Amino acid sequence: MNKIPAAVLAATGSVGQRFVQLLDNHPWFEVVALTASDRSVGKTYQEACHWVLTEPMPDWAKKMVVQPSEPDKLKARIYFSAMPADAARELEPRFAAAGGCVVSNASAYRKEPDVPILLPEVNPDHIRLIERQRSARGWKGCILTNPNCTSTGLTVALKALQNRFGLRRAFVVSMQAISGAGYPGVASLDILDNVLPYISGEEEKVAWEPRKMLGELTDGGIRLAELTISAHTNRVAVSDGHLVCLSLELGQKAALNEVRQALAEYQAPEVSRSLPSAPQPPIVVRDEPDRPQPRLDRMTGKGMTTVVGRLQEDAIFDVRMVILSHNTIRGAAGGAIYNAELLVESGLM
Amino acid sequence: MNKIPAAVLAATGSVGQRFVQLLDNHPWFEVVALTASDRSVGKTYQEACHWVLTEPMPDWAKKMVVQPSEPDKLKARIYFSAMPADAARELEPRFAAAGGCVVSNASAYRKEPDVPILLPEVNPDHIRLIERQRSARGWKGCILTNPNCTSTGLTVALKALQNRFGLRRAFVVSMQAISGAGYPGVASLDILDNVLPYISGEEEKVAWEPRKMLGELTDGGIRLAELTISAHTNRVAVSDGHLVCLSLELGQKAALNEVRQALAEYQAPEVSRSLPSAPQPPIVVRDEPDRPQPRLDRMTGKGMTTVVGRLQEDAIFDVRMVILSHNTIRGAAGGAIYNAELLVESGLM
Amino acid sequence: MNKIPAAVLAATGSVGQRFVQLLDNHPWFEVVALTASDRSVGKTYQEACHWVLTEPMPDWAKKMVVQPSEPDKLKARIYFSAMPADAARELEPRFAAAGGCVVSNASAYRKEPDVPILLPEVNPDHIRLIERQRSARGWKGCILTNPNCTSTGLTVALKALQNRFGLRRAFVVSMQAISGAGYPGVASLDILDNVLPYISGEEEKVAWEPRKMLGELTDGGIRLAELTISAHTNRVAVSDGHLVCLSLELGQKAALNEVRQALAEYQAPEVSRSLPSAPQPPIVVRDEPDRPQPRLDRMTGKGMTTVVGRLQEDAIFDVRMVILSHNTIRGAAGGAIYNAELLVESGLM
């Protein structure tokens, strides 16, 4: 089978690098272009890129000449976008108008009613919004997004419980990795021997994005889930892996073992289950008292699995747990690639 | 004035070291004895002690010969106890029976109905429990305790709001410093590039101890405050300073500026206000979006002040905030010394 | 082919865990027993072991019941020893006397004239010492050792230059990872925001062990290389990967590009070259100004490769460079497994 030509937009940043690393030997996609800002255009990727991943840069990427992010000139069919929100807002529609499928990690269009925020384990049916998007905007291509990295693992776990018990209210406190801020991102003087109790815009995203993903696709668009989320977000001295403490009020009472079972036995909808990037199972439940831990558990399922632990009854709400998700794999580039696989599988390319 | 002779029990551990450092030049207390386990007895403190504080060991302590923790032989009037819970359970009553006033950082007796857990800014009146303790147990001395380090800053902030608005329910997530686990305590392999989502016994303490301190002293003892606390406790790569995210349901609705005012203008009860270790004011409110931070703010008020920031309305409860308190100063040795000052001021020695 | 039955002695410690992890699916060896101290005996490995590696514990190991380190009862042919020096001193000879081949990471016997310290890329011929060892001690088995973790990468690099230019004097300053001290090992309070300029016994080992490995096997035993090493050893806040700054006086002058070539083109002696754990090439030379770095480069060649960078002329000696080697893989368990492969290949089992 001929692979689908893909480009990575803003390929030199830390999420861009993850796209390059995870697309190495991808069975369906072949990277034919890497783009970056003017400063990098014309250089080889190796010259232009300050590589920050522990996995080595793939050989095919090293010699690739960085191109500008110009919708008219690039010949890919899928555009993996690691662009910052401002650039994404301007450029992504132009790629979509030119017929490209933009699979974006940017937040720019997540709030648009006709743009889905997708987690293939959670709401693959929302991909049908693309049809509405295309007819409304006259695009041959499309834009689809993955959620903010902190919302990712949280929403996977919530989905498993929504299906069985319903959801009402959730207290969420995150302890987020520095890689979530990109490169150079967090200054070392700000995080060594420290915690930053503030991440700009993050609490709003975590309070809203899960509601869209857990919402229902109706003729009038997505009806937001009636779930109230209170989110505190913090930055800690961890390289990769966002940890979330969750206290949750369910729609109906449930025994702890039922909750555990709902998480551990959760299966992605059938369309998403066998995709190349699908974690199997989507959720791993750890029963040790001190897990999950970012350093030990973030690479579970090649970094695509949501790891849940410390499942207990909550003193105020019904249940509590700790959720770990790899922020630059599952919560960014890996999640976007999984979404692109869903797009292909859904026949919407 | 002659200073009151004091001993530090278990003086070589990390809390013991804090006692020694903070008692240097104390206006009321003079350290006359340092005790430790058999392995250290007979050595000078300098030989026996692996000093882990950034402040230097006081000169007077260096040459002091470490003694065993024997109630009959030590001639102090106040015993600052940094003993682990097991040793404290056995030995502290013997010191109290022998006429010593044990000001303890250990958890061993905190749950006893006739032993107060004291924060001088919060519940100095609870010190009257000592009279009950003495008559019930036939002691000339006494045992009084300070709370667990994570409960400390939390309870100071809660008290300021309880007085004005009442308290109903609280979600609490802590990010705690490694010094809270003593020395050697947390293994570096467990915390470098990591978060530990579990601290043994901690969540139970944080859920219960504030209720005792915020409770009412009645003829029948302390009536626990009717406040429900759900606590998640975590260990992060910070040397000193416990950070707490709090979402709080008040007894009555309050505007955010009223809550801010109640915190910022809070004053300790009169008896506690002018003691040598009293932070003035007890609570500092920071209005920057990204404060408090452990590295920058833990030494506020020589490490005795409770620092509150990120005050906002909460999506589920009424208000939310982030609270910082220095765990080995305010939350351990410094808090105990402040309690001893209250004991003297109250005329109960 | 039937695999050779192997046991891991002291399998629950951090080096023992590395043995277990690296022996998973080894083509030649099959783990048939895991031993540990009395406290762990009778438990499953999963119960007994506080696993600290980021790679998951192999399934076969989880249910294996931990046995005591008794030479008479264990039925392996190869014993991978992760024992501390004291236990190794007592027990390893008993395993060798009982016919077992002890491939040890312990320092206990490295200084014995008839015990080789082996790096297969460097001195595979030294394995012939085993014949002397067997005849002198009446053993059917044997003891062979790998060097101290800091000596490992250093000696590989030195060997590549010794062959071409000779060696005279070397200044060495290490910055060593915390995993080198085992678990719990370095206390987090000692290393967060800190450097420890002292590692007990380490400087002596780094000054001596390379001389033995770089020495000549003669009829009278190993003649130590006439190389003088001055070593400063430090502990830094890195999980894995020992970094070494080296300034080196060669036996004869050499142009920088010749030195680079000698390193980059270095090949292990033929007997070692195709073993399952052989890194290919043994040395990777990085030309960027800021490499090698522990976090980015320690896993080069699955953690078995010696990475050299910052090659420059030295102001006092001839050349200078920075050397990185993974301390628990190449410098401990992985190195020992490579040695065991050499033992098999050499026909000395």
Added chain:
Amino acid sequence: MNKIPAAVLAATGSVGQRFVQLLDNHPWFEVVALTASDRSVGKTYQEACHWVLTEPMPDWAKKMVVQPSEPDKLKARIYFSAMPADAARELEPRFAAAGGCVVSNASAYRKEPDVPILLPEVNPDHIRLIERQRSARGWKGCILTNPNCTSTGLTVALKALQNRFGLRRAFVVSMQAISGAGYPGVASLDILDNVLPYISGEEEKVAWEPRKMLGELTDGGIRLAELTISAHTNRVAVSDGHLVCLSLELGQKAALNEVRQALAEYQAPEVSRSLPSAPQPPIVVRDEPDRPQPRLDRMTGKGMTTVVGRLQEDAIFDVRMVILSHNTIRGAAGGAIYNAELLVESGLM
């Protein structure tokens, strides 16, 4: 006495902040102006400055309005310069020409023959270069500099030994704190769980600056000391405090206790000894095997003392030791203030 009016140039950066913090309540100097780049001009210092020090911002500084670095408009007599090298090269001469005394932390003019690099404990006589500078350049003011932060502690220790034994060759390996790179400086992703073996331009400075300071002031200028230094410089995950491993060849043989004595009893030249910022003694020698450590020892003598430990015979050269110096206090702002005091004391204002 009226205090001397002083300005801090580039006051919002990390070294600028240190100047502001250390000049709080200085007995001789009073800050009358704070300057920064256009982006900050017109704001209050509190608004303009992302304060990164653990000590709080002095109250007087908070409301001060940031001014541009314009030599004609500022009315100070002393200008403490925390400017980057480029800006310093252009602006510092203009301040000197306008009559200001520029006490600079920048490297821009350190190599000029008529600009002294000063450490008051080491070479206060070099301040006489200013007379030459003034007559050659027609300035009423002057420029004087302090050395690079890594050279600072090293040179103080070397001076103590030069006086008694002479100096020949020195191997130096530094482990430097992140604050040495300013703010934001080192990206957290670059230093968490990592060491950076490269700091641009640093090795050249460490190899040369001590030679100038240890050189002799002659009629023809400074004659560089005949000392060869080989320097490897590294960045480690430490907030403050540069640690240096030194192996040293002396001019004449010396017993270890003589070397220890020369260090411990070293006194600054008389003119420098009683200045407000003078550390007393200049060097503290620690005899414990594991000291100095950055976290525990950097604040020795309020951060102005050079701490030496691990004094031993060296296998190649004569002696070896580990040297610690606080990089933003002694090695930057504090050192510059000490130089300004020397300037006043020398009657050259």
